[in-house]
Amino acid sequence: MENVYLTIVLAPLIGAIVAGFFGGRIGRRGAHRVTIAGVGLSTLLSLWVLARFIWSDLPVFNEAVYIWMVSDGIRFEVGFLVDKLTALMMATVTFVSLMVHIYTIGYMADDEHNWPHGALSGRNSYQRFFSYISLFTFSMLMLVMSNNFMQLFFGWEAVGLVSYLLIGFWSTRETAIFANLKAFLVNRVGDFGFILGIAAIAMFFGSMDYAEVFARAPEHAETRIAVFGGVSLMTLICVLLFIGAMGKSAQVPLHVWLPDSMEGPTPISALIHAATMVTAGVFMVARMSPLFELSETALSFVLIIGATTAFFMGLIGLVQNDIKRIVAYSTLSQLGYMVAALGASAYAAGIFHLMTHAFFKALLFLAAGSVIIALHHRQDIRDMGGLRKYMPITWVTLLLGSLALIGFPGFSGFFSKDAIIESVWHSSLFGSGYAAVLLTLGVFVTALYSFRLYFLVFHGKERMDDHARHHLHETPWVVTLPLILLAIPSVFIGWYTVEPLLIGDWFTSGDWNPILVAPEHDSLAHLREHWHGQAAFVQHGLTALPFFLAMAGLGLAAVVWWLIFAWNPRIDAQLQTLGGPVTRVLQDKYGFDDFNQRVFAGGGRDLGRMLWMTGDQAVIDGAIVNGSAQRVARFAQWSRHLQTGYLYHYAIAMIVGLVGLLTIFVTF
Numbered sequence: 001m002e003n004v005y006l007t008i009v010l011a012p013l014i015g016a017i018v019a020g021f022f023g024g025r026i027g028r029r030g031a032h033r034v035t036i037a038g039v040g041l042s043t044l045l046s047l048w049v050l051a052r053f054i055w056s057d058l059p060v061f062n063e064a065v066y067i068w069m070v071s072d073g074i075r076f077e078v079g080f081l082v083d084k085l086t087a088l089m090m091a092t093v094t095f096v097s098l099m100v101h102i103y104t105i106g107y108m109a110d111d112e113h114n115w116p117h118g119a120l121s122g123r124n125s126y127q128r129f130f131s132y133i134s135l136f137t138f139s140m141l142m143l144v145m146s147n148n149f150m151q152l153f154f155g156w157e158a159v160g161l162v163s164y165l166l167i168g169f170w171s172t173r174e175t176a177i178f179a180n181l182k183a184f185l186v187n188r189v190g191d192f193g194f195i196l197g198i199a200a201i202a203m204f205f206g207s208m209d210y211a212e213v214f215a216r217a218p219e220h221a222e223t224r225i226a227v228f229g230g231v232s233l234m235t236l237i238c239v240l241l242f243i244g245a246m247g248k249s250a251q252v253p254l255h256v257w258l259p260d261s262m263e264g265p266t267p268i269s270a271l272i273h274a275a276t277m278v279t280a281g282v283f284m285v286a287r288m289s290p291l292f293e294l295s296e297t298a299l300s301f302v303l304i305i306g307a308t309t310a311f312f313m314g315l316i317g318l319v320q321n322d323i324k325r326i327v328a329y330s331t332l333s334q335l336g337y338m339v340a341a342l343g344a345s346a347y348a349a350g351i352f353h354l355m356t357h358a359f360f361k362a363l364l365f366l367a368a369g370s371v372i373i374a375l376h377h378r379q380d381i382r383d384m385g386g387l388r389k390y391m392p393i394t395w396v397t398l399l400l401g402s403l404a405l406i407g408f409p410g411f412s413g414f415f416s417k418d419a420i421i422e423s424v425w426h427s428s429l430f431g432s433g434y435a436a437v438l439l440t441l442g443v444f445v446t447a448l449y450s451f452r453l454y455f456l457v458f459h460g461k462e463r464m465d466d467h468a469r470h471h472l473h474e475t476p477w478v479v480t481l482p483l484i485l486l487a488i489p490s491v492f493i494g495w496y497t498v499e500p501l502l503i504g505d506w507f508t509s510g511d512w513n514p515i516l517v518a519p520e521h522d523s524l525a526h527l528r529e530h531w532h533g534q535a536a537f538v539q540h541g542l543t544a545l546p547f548f549l550a551m552a553g554l555g556l557a558a559v560v561w562w563l564i565f566a567w568n569p570r571i572d573a574q575l576q577t578l579g580g581p582v583t584r585v586l587q588d589k590y591g592f593d594d595f596n597q598r599v600f601a602g603g604g605r606d607l608g609r610m611l612w613m614t615g616d617q618a619v620i621d622g623a624i625v626n627g628s629a630q631r632v633a634r635f636a637q638w639s640r641h642l643q644t645g646y647l648y649h650y651a652i653a654m655i656v657g658l659v660g661l662l663t664i665f666v667t668f
Contacts, residue, residue: 001061005080008045008090009141011038012097016134023127031127035134036101042137043094050087054500060512062147062211074208081147081210084506085351085514089144089283092355096275096362097137099482103366104130104267106478107373111265114170121171129169133271136162140276144283148208149198152284156194156248159277160187166268167261176263183257190247190254197240204233214290214516221294238291238298242305245281249335252309256592258332262324266369269324273331274362279354282338286347290516293345299521300430303343307424307435310336311442312590317449319576319586322379323368326453330405331361333442337420340435345521346423352501353416360404360413360490367398367483370475371457375468381453382572386462390472395458397483402454404490406447406550409541412494415534417443418541419502423523443546447553455561456572463569495534503531 015038019031026034052058064079082090108126115122139162143155160183168180198208204220205213223233245251250258258278262269272278285292285302292298310333317329334357341350372379374391388395404413421443425436462469474480500506502524507515517524531537541547564571576583588594642653 001058001082002063002065002080004045004049005061005082005145006065008042008049008094009080009138009145011041011045012134012141013138014038016131016138019127019134020131023124023131026127028126031130032101032105035130036098038134039094039098039101039137042141043091043098046087046090046094049082050091053084053087062512064147068150073206074202075148076150076208077148078151079147079209080145082145083512083514085283085286086145088351088355088501089279090141092358093137093140093144093275096358096486097133097140097271099362099366099486100133100267100271101130103270103369103479103482104133104265106476107267107369108265116172119172125169129166129265129267132162132166132169133268136166136268136271136276140280143280147210149201149210149213150208153195153198156244156280156284157191159280160184160191160248163261163268163272163277166272167264169264169268173263179257179260179263182260186254186257187247190244192243193240194244194247197237197244200233200237200240210287217290217294232295232297234291235295235297238288238295239301241288241291242281242285242298242302245285245339246305247281248284249278249281249339250309250332251281251305251335251339252312253592255309255313255332256589256596259325259328259589262322262328266324266365266372269328270362270365270369273328273365275358278331278335279338279358282335282342282350282354285339285342286351286515289345289347292342293516293518293521296429296521299343299345301343303340303424303427303429303435304431306336306339306341306343307431307438308336309333310340311438311445314442314445314449316586316589318445318452319579319583320449321382323371323381323384323453323457324365324379326381326449327361327364327368330364330446330450333446334361334405337417337439337442340424340439341420343435344420344424344427344429344432344523345517346420346427346523347515347517348502348507349416349419349423349524351507351515352497353413353420355497356404356412356416356490356494359486359493360401360411363397363401363483363486363490364405366479366486367394367401370394370479370483371398373475373479374472375464376471378464378468381456383464384457384462385460385464386458387472388458391474393474393480393483397480397487398458399454400487401490402450405450406554407443407546408550409538409547410491410495412490412492414541415494415498415537418537418544418546419498419524419527421546422527426526427521427523429521440546440549444549444553447550448557451554451557452561452572455557455565459562460566461569498534498537499531503528 012035015035018026018034023031049058061080061082064075064077066078068076068078070076108129111125111129112122115125136159139155139158143152143159146152146155164180164184167183168176170176201213202208204223205216207213217234220233224230225233225236227236246254258273261272292302313329313332313336317326317333320326320329334353338350338353338357341347341353370391371384371387371394374387375384378384404411407414407417421436421439424432424439507513560571560575585591
């Protein structure tokens, strides 16, 4: 099996190398063929591995494939841990990536128009983009398949690097450069905490291997270290690791980079938001469950941060008008649901939602991109409307994705989101009540902004200009085929996976358990005890509060942005004006960006200016460089008066000197 796992990882890398270094020779067709072939092979093998785990009880693979070095007894190596958690992530990542690769053929077909005429950076941009997204897939696979912290950190940083290249892909746009620099810097903040957590593990456990660290973790459950007056070692390690997850998975307050990542092309927006970078933090915390279960403080911290992100980031989506940014804020909100599940020790529910969310969120982004293509890259939903009759496939698939997103009963998002809310309500950890209320209210907010987008884009009177209306039509098959293939699991995947993932022993069978939950933290126990099948779960959902809140949000959106909007097109602007200070707070995104710009960015510039003025200008230039020259000049200016050219002046000087020497000689 080692060769199979190596092929899964290396196939996208080979495609990326060929398209990146030889793109000019193989051309556009060659670039997308080689990268799609690589990712396609990786997808088929990942699905085969997953099928073997389901039907053939494939044994867990946990071995090193390359030892880099051994230092002070710590082994730094490349190795794979392929268990049921890894197999699920591999299949999700590669399938979504394959859909994005196919979609990119249509979306980037006219990419030369996005570059200034004659710009060298626009040469072979099509091939370079395919190379980047294939490299992104390789990086994510290295992360999820790692069996040690060194390789985890490699994949962690690699997805950050490639996201930097992709967000700023259109490098001639200042907004794109600002966005990728912002993403890079914000993630460095989280990664600093992440690497400190790994360093603490290396220091106290003397190993980078997951299995060794997890086996020895109970030994350090009561260990305290002299930090901040004395803190639990496991709490410190888990909080530091989670700070890394806060950056990658965009949790408050390290969430600010994610909406701006919309400056990149839509395919990479789908790949980042659905299955790769932002899910890395969620996967990492689930993988580290044997550590997090030893610290209730860390679990409560995770729970509160996740719930806060889920509710308050969803509210911002209500005042956005860019179609991609609305979907981006829904990603922030849904990531909050996943993280809250992890904090409630419902790791299985968090991973379940990660999987279902990957399909319908990729669908929503790609459907939004289909609309953008049809409208010649217009993205303001206020300039759309009535697209249903022009783009029937995009309309149906986006509707299905929206229903999955709001957790409509029977759709995939319903099973995973309701499981999260149920588990948080039954958690006994500190902050669980606060989190449960916010997650429940978030269902209403999600339905409201999702169907505001839906009705303003696809219903009502067309609001685009005559040129755009005249050329409106459904997008090519390379765009619509991935929408259809993603819509299928968005609707049905929950039915087939909820029982093995949440009720069965998918994560808890055999000698190796991918996820470990302490009995006192098992918030999914109530769901298992009262499980009577999928149909009964749907029936129960139809009588639960989240369903009524979702229907209230959908109904309110229909009344305001479909019925009332038909005779009062200014209703949206009027509502935002009526919101007054609340609207301004949401439009300002709670002031996070302004605070960061003024305090961190502005403070950094002010600190640099102060150091330049005091260190460079005053000390180096003023005192050392220019100062030494000035002192030499003043000394020369003074000493030149000694050279008068008169012999009696020199004679007097000699006599004075001789008297001085005689005085010293006689005295001493």
